[in-house]
Amino acid sequence: MLLDLSLYQACLGVASASFVYGATRGVYNLYFHPLAKFPGPKWAAVTGWWKTYVEVYKGESIIDKLFELHKIYGPIVRITPNELHFSNPSVYHEIYNQRSRWNKDPNIYQVFGEDISTVSTLDYRDAKRRKELIAPHFSRKSVLQLQYVVQDGLNELCAVIRARCEAGKQTDIWRAFRCVSMDNITSYCFGYCIDAVHATDFKEPATEELHEGLRVFHVFKHFSFLKHIIVVLSRLIFKYKIAELDRPGYGRKNIRQIKGIIENPTILADAPHQLVYHTLLDPNASLKLSRPSLHDEAGMLVVAGVDTVSNSSTVATIWTATQGDPDRLRAELRAVWPRIDAPPSLEVLEDLPYLRAVCKEALRLSHGVYTPMLRIVPPEGATLGGQFVPGGTSVGISNLFVHLNPEIFPEPHKFCPERWLAPGAESLDTWLVAFSRGPRSCLGINLGWCELLMNTANIFRCFTVELGDCWPLFVGGENGPISPYELFHDDCYLPYYHGPDLLFKFTPIDS
Numbered sequence: 411m412l413l414d415l416s417l418y419q420a421c422l423g424v425a426s427a428s429f430v431y432g433a434t435r436g437v438y439n440l441y442f443h444p445l446a447k448f449p450g451p452k453w454a455a456v457t458g459w460w461k462t463y464v465e466v467y468k469g470e471s472i473i474d475k476l477f478e479l480h481k482i483y484g485p486i487v488r489i490t491p492n493e494l495h496f497s498n499p500s501v502y503h504e505i506y507n508q509r510s511r512w513n514k515d516p517n518i519y520q521v522f523g524e525d526i527s528t529v530s531t532l533d534y535r536d537a538k539r540r541k542e543l544i545a546p547h548f549s550r551k552s553v554l555q556l557q558y559v560v561q562d563g564l565n566e567l568c569a570v571i572r573a574r575c576e577a578g579k580q581t582d583i584w585r586a587f588r589c590v591s592m593d594n595i596t597s598y599c600f601g602y603c604i605d606a607v608h609a610t611d612f613k614e615p616a617t618e619e620l621h622e623g624l625r626v627f628h629v630f631k632h633f634s635f636l637k638h639i640i641v642v643l644s645r646l647i648f649k650y651k652i653a654e655l656d657r658p659g660y661g662r663k664n665i666r667q668i669k670g671i672i673e674n675p676t677i678l679a680d681a682p683h684q685l686v687y688h689t690l691l692d693p694n695a696s697l698k699l700s701r702p703s704l705h706d707e708a709g710m711l712v713v714a715g716v717d718t719v720s721n722s723s724t725v726a727t728i729w730t731a732t733q734g735d736p737d738r739l740r741a742e743l744r745a746v747w748p749r750i751d752a753p754p755s756l757e758v759l760e761d762l763p764y765l766r767a768v769c770k771e772a773l774r775l776s777h778g779v780y781t782p783m784l785r786i787v788p789p790e791g792a793t794l795g796g797q798f799v800p801g802g803t804s805v806g807i808s809n810l811f812v813h814l815n816p817e818i819f820p821e822p823h824k825f826c827p828e829r830w831l832a833p834g835a836e837s838l839d840t841w842l843v844a845f846s847r848g849p850r851s852c853l854g855i856n857l858g859w860c861e862l863l864m865n866t867a868n869i870f871r872c873f874t875v876e877l878g879d880c881w882p883l884f885v886g887g888e889n890g891p892i893s894p895y896e897l898f899h900d901d902c903y904l905p906y907y908h909g910p911d912l913l914f915k916f917t918p919i920d921s
């Protein structure tokens with residue numbers, strides 16, 4: 411009884427202390443915090459739980475919310491006690507530029523489960539060393555040398571789509587691109603192809619899991635202890651056995667491949683071409699990565715290179731087919747690709763103005779990453795959007811606030827490749843930020859561009875594309891036909907799509 415009472419009293423004591431601490435902290439955050447002068451919802455200033463409530467409990471896209479909040483509060487909004495979001499596109503280049511040495515915010519970048527990879531490395535200097543190590547594999551020179559890997563993947567994809575046409579089947583274009591991107595990234599980085607394009611109806615478990623995995627982003631972001639428990643259990647207690655079982659197909663293969671190369675580095679000599687491990691495990695490299703770090707790097711390369719490429723390729727295909735000028739694109743392609751069985755090189759495709767314009771517009775409307783990519787202001791503080799922001803503040807501006815700004819891109823939701831061809835359009839390139847900018851911008855930009863150009867070129871040269879059973883999605887409503895923003899709507903770091911299969915009718919072009 412005595413024990414019960416003291417336990418009860420202890421719990422009551424802890425609860426009261428937590429309440430008093432929380433209340434005091436809330437009052438401090440609201441009135442005395444260095445960010446107290448910045449506008450925003452009161453509850454967002456008081457506690458980070460407000461954002462948890464919006465994203466996890468209500469399941470709302472924070473991007474929608476941010477558009478709403480900026481209308482009410484102006485160009486700077488305090489979105490948690492320590493986080494500011496900006497809406498003025500010029501601030502993008504103040505935050506993400508080559509001169510900034512800002513660290514990434516752990517609240518976003520330590521939630522993926524692949525915490526010791528390049529993407530998740532928080533510190534600017536550590537990330538620079540890692541990027542220097544891995545960058546040669548993604549240089550323009552490497553991509554030009556290995557472009558055949560991407561074309562091989564596309565040859566397989568086109569063969570599968572042709573077979574589907576013969577069988578009278580429509581094709582889910584988004585799943586098809588995710589499968590070919592998965593095959594291409596595994597081939598390009600690891601020298602094996604998981605052959606996702608041959609999965610029934612392109613429903614390959616690894617690509618499906620990868621996309622579904624995006625849904626836990628907010629849960630892990632707001633309740634990071636859950637992720638830590640899973641990772642620590644899998645890594646320490648079961649010495650990778652659980653990780654091995656849990657990871658999708660490529661994960662198991664990567665673990666075995668890394669083990670094999672570490673035990674016998676000479677097997678790299680038998681690789682079909684240069685692999686990412688030739689650079690990551692170069693004995694002369696100044697940085698030696700641990701085995702868990704190599705696993706995380708491999709896993710993260712797949713995460714980084716599948717949905718990003720397939721989202722942009724899907725936007726290019728769907729909106730060219732439904733609202734663009736497919737005949738113009740095909741005519742341009744035919745001129746450099748007269749024989750269907752002899753596709754041109756990447757260098758030739760890069761010189762096609764309309765194809766480039768289609769791909770830029772697709773990048774603009776698929777955005778790369780949706781979530782504001784949070785960076786920590788250095789201790790001395792910084793001036794952003796004309797306002798002094800104290801050191802330690804987490805700041806960001808979502809790519810959508812640049813890409814959908816009507817002053818830069820009139821009718822911003824409209825798919826309009828022609829805007830990239832108008833006189834003076836070169837100046838628009840500053841505002842195409844799908845690969846982000848600055849020292850933490852995309853490492854795979856050359857490969858990303860290569861895949862997007864080749865995906866789009868192969869689909870439109872080899873097939874005509876028409877709306878299939880997904881047509882009801884594309885019927886013009888009150889606000890006109892559906893926009894990419896409405897389709898790829900949810901913010902789960904990357905855009906998350908959940909809706910009907912995006913079934914299109916393909917008809918092969920034989921000559």
Ligand code: HEM
Binds near residue numbers: 528
């Ligand atoms: C259309 C295709 C792609 C787009 C739009 C894209 C976009 C982006 C963006 C916006 C970032 C910054 C993320 C952040 O700071 O939160 C990023 C980073 C990164 N991307 Fe890509 N990406 C694409 C393709 C690829 C590919 C094919 C790879 C290669 C596997 C790749 C590897 C990476 C890596 C490793 C980073 C982290 C760089 C760092 O932290 O410093 N990406 N990408």
